[in-house]
Amino acid sequence: MADYQQFRYLTAQLLLVKDADKPDTHTMKYWFLLLVAIVCEVVATTALKSSNGFTRLLPTAVVITGYGASFYFLALTLKAIPVGIAYAVWSGLGIVLITILAWLFHGQKLDLWGFVGLSLIVGGVLVLNQFSKVQVH
Numbered sequence: 001m002a003d004y005q006q007f008r009y010l011t012a013q014l015l016l017v018k019d020a021d022k023p024d025t026h027t028m029k030y031w032f033l034l035l036v037a038i039v040c041e042v043v044a045t046t047a048l049k050s051s052n053g054f055t056r057l058l059p060t061a062v063v064i065t066g067y068g069a070s071f072y073f074l075a076l077t078l079k080a081i082p083v084g085i086a087y088a089v090w091s092g093l094g095i096v097l098i099t100i101l102a103w104l105f106h107g108q109k110l111d112l113w114g115f116v117g118l119s120l121i122v123g124g125v126l127v128l129n130q131f132s133k134v135q136v137h
Contacts, residue, residue, distance in 0.1 A: 030080035037073035038090055040066045042097045049106055085128065092125035 044066025051059035077086050096118055102108035110118075 027080055030077050033073050034077040034081065034086055034089060037070045037077060038093050038097070040070035040073060041090070041094050042101065044070060045094070045098050046101045046105065049102075085132070088125050088128050092121045095121055 044063045047059045047062035047066065050056065051063055054060045054063075074086065074090060099108070099110065099114075099118060103110065
């Protein structure tokens, strides 16, 4: 029975629910806004290389719009998620997604140590979110 209780507790922590039977939709909304901020930042950063030093109009517009939207949604996220947690997730997930897109669209290659480094970033974000005593407010 103790294993079930521990499983239920860890699952609730993972899903950020106050009661394991009912999700906290208020907090989940802010995590969704953080995801939107991350996607906007990844799109903007990916377009940054394509802008060729801001000499190409369309990629430059995507960069400016994407970064603006990213910071707007990040600011909304900070109403409910502590800045340290939000920024760790934002930057960590952003690094991984940008690296994948750079590999797909710009031919960037990663060696073994690149994969190790990315794994450590993902692991660090997971540890921070799962075991840190910082509270979502």
